[in-house]
Amino acid sequence: MLNPLLYRENLNKKMIKYHISGNTKGLLESYIQASNISENTNEKAFFLTQSYVFSLELGKSELSEYIFKQLRELKRI
Numbered sequence: 001m002l003n004p005l006l007y008r009e010n011l012n013k014k015m016i017k018y019h020i021s022g023n024t025k026g027l028l029e030s031y032i033q034a035s036n037i038s039e040n041t042n043e044k045a046f047f048l049t050q051s052y053v054f055s056l057e058l059g060k061s062e063l064s065e066y067i068f069k070q071l072r073e074l075k076r077i
Contacts, residue, residue: 008037028054028063035070045076 011034018026028051035047048071055064071077 004037008034011037024054024057028058028060032067041074045071045074048074049076 011030015027015030015034017023018030031047031051031054035044035051038044038047048067052064052067052071055067068077
């Protein structure tokens, strides 16, 4: 398995690339991955919030509802 720090660094690089290119689908997937690996509640909530915004932009209603529920469980909505 990939070293967690290296995985996170690679994920950050992908996120930057997706932000620069405007790849919303890539951003959505990357922010979901980041939320899944985060052990910090504030960081997890940030990544989920970004994921929620991108899921809404892409019209992914089921995914949006799922992310909304996760944010509610974290008491962020």
